[in-house]
Amino acid sequence: MTSDEIRPEPARALDRRTLIKGGLGLLAGGLALEELARGARAVAAPPRAVALPMAAPTGSATQQLHLAATDGWASLPAATPRAPFWPDPLAPPGYDVYVFGFRDVTSVPANLVVNERGKAQICAPVLGFDQYDPAATTGATLEERSNAVRITLSNLGLSVRPDLTDGHTIHWHGFTNAIPLFDGVPELSISVPIGREFTYYYRPHEPGTYMYHCHFEDVEHVQMGMTGVVYVRPLRNTPTQKFAYDAASTAYDREFAFMLTELWVESHYRDAHIQTTDWTDFKPSFWLLNGRAFPDTLKPSTDPLTTDQTSDSGANLRYNPVSSLVAANVSERVLLRLANLGYQHHAMTLDGIPMRVIAKDASPLVDTSRDLSFETNTVEIGPGESRDVIITMPSTVTPDSGKPYQAFRLYDRNYAYLNNGGDAGYGGQMTEVRLFPAGTPTSAHGLTA
């Protein structure tokens, strides 16, 4: 692959109207979920006034989007090199690791989608949908009324490995009562060949935090980065109050999603260099939140379609676009959606603020008949599991020196995973929860560049 394959995109003539018309239930930037979760019938503004594949669902649009599957190059924080595997000598300037991934191309004109070949991102776009509502009355067709979801997957092929003819699929991990055709297991249904597309159709009956990933050669494609969070908002949401599940006690003010994975640089190198991997040797060297390792986790979300090639977030992190920064004002209730598509168990701990686990695997621990939710300071989460956690921000803030906020650390309590490439110091699955004074506008939270 040559570096000109990561050339800047031509400026896009997309405006906000176009985005809303597209009716995306999608968040490529991933962080400011609160902007997206204003309720099933809310019409929320796009988080940013730039041409982004980010938008909030509108009340009447179908929940329809277009993902492309391909390969590409991403960026990890500086660490001791692990020659010859990492940084990968084939990587274009500014990048260091070969990846596979999903890209949101819903806003990309159909004839330009193929240009995104070789521009995968890790992790995959965060997807948020509204719960299926067969009883809804607004909208011309049942499809429009009911929040049915269509995700079209295009396989753009692998720019670095034209010798491979891998298919791709979408497996919505945890979807209840799935039928095989929409479950994405190649041996049990179909997968999408290079240059072709298939539309997956879902009626998301159950709210909660799920995940999605490619199931083609799953041990390889998942490790290579084809992993994302997908969540379903309950119908009881209103424009002014959001809930994680049907129970009133799952109300929250802001939400953030985290995809936990590991990255084994040797396997990524071998994929780029036409070598094979014995996956039972799995031994990761980086531990990621939303496709980034600390301290990159703190940087704002970026946009794979950006034309900015100079700033840190515009260049190096363009293909690790999803931030893990958490920010909220005093006394607010914050929902953390945790999903693990790594191959190791993790234990996320938050210093200074208790966590209440309200759901596991998209099954609420609290409903009308019982409350099994519990407080803890460390949330265990195994491979393929999800957790919904609500934290209540402290009522008073003592800003850190020179900062407008007080930071709390959210990190993997497995200290063996809290580094980058085995180096001394902190890295890996660590981020900050930043507490701001009352009334601080979201725009001042530093979530976006």
Added chain:
Amino acid sequence: MTTTSRHGRRRAALVSALLVLLALLSLPGGSAQAVPSEGLQCETSPSNSFTLTATSGYILTPDGNSIFMWGYAGASGAFQLPGPTLCVNQGATVTVTLRNLLREPVSIAFPGQTGVQADGQPAQPVLSGGRITSLVKPAAASGGTVTYSFTASRPGTFLYESGTDVAKQVQMGLYGALVVRPVVAGTPQPARAYASADTAFDPQHEYLHLLSEIDPVLHLAVERRRSFNLGAYAARYFLINGRSMPDTIAPNNAAWLPAQPYGSTIHIKPKDASHPLPALIRYLNVSSATYPFHPHGNDQRVVGRDGNPLVTGSTDISFEKFLVDIGPGQTADTTLFWTDEEQWAPGTNEIPVDLPPLQDQIVTGDTWFSESPYLGHTGELPAGVTSSNECGEYYHVAHSHALQQATNFGAAFGGMMTLIRIDPPAGCPGATP
């Protein structure tokens, strides 16, 4: 003591069942090729007395390897992996006589049981010079015996495993499952996991998922009587009931897997008025790793763990999971439904998207896909594809989500993986249940 197949027994007429039993007893190895079957296969005894023989043999892996193992042989006396699934009713006094044909002392521990006796004395660790030589009294090498007994006081799913040189002997295969069925007011409840009616299941759909793994280098070292450094341990094969995918989906007692008698295919029909009860899956993890087991298709409800029903007082604390995470030595009992929620049907309620033309799909050379979205319907397959689909039934996978464990020595779609088969409500002609 007889080896019977739950499903075989159910399907067969009494006379033919007796003939099968006679055939079983007369066949070396107790294999039951005549009765391909699926689901939990119990070894039972009217007196709840069992003899387990520690012996050695080989298992086969789907990539063509054969691996030296130790194991507990059941009534047949022939090596098998895992050991026979012993089924008793709650309250039974269980007696297990261990006969040791291996060349080192071997024992059986019964984790989760209380008041276990070994040769009439409380089963305690054996000390020599202040050091523990065994967690429970062993049978001497090369022919020794020891008899364990205990009262199966509570229902649930339990392991039995070696209590001697545990890191090596359990890895070598000395383990099996013990199922204790609840007894309510003196009446055995073979269709409940625990006493509560909330744990009722369809007894024709009861399954065992005994999870383990193998480092073949360790096994080769034991076979060749060489030492092995456990610090170099690296698992390469990942098993359900002693088999790896796709062997996991072969029937019980498949002739081509003579020492691995237990399949793990789950085979159900959609939940409806005719099928109101869930399947029950008994998970056990006998390894030293934690397995994140992910059944596709639908959540499973965890109703018991480690032989304890998930009830506190009168509160049902069972919970639904799309991933059943099981730690070393733990067990979990889950119930499974699959509901045909959308009732997709050709002509009347078609899926709202198009199935691409055949040339625009990838269908794997060996597939379980019917080439139709609709339950009970089939379509034309691409040329050169072999489908195992019989009548348009659905298949989902269930596998470890530590995905390197869903491989055979690194090769994907293998290892700790099995299939969940969902037949049309009217059934599949010629298929079981």
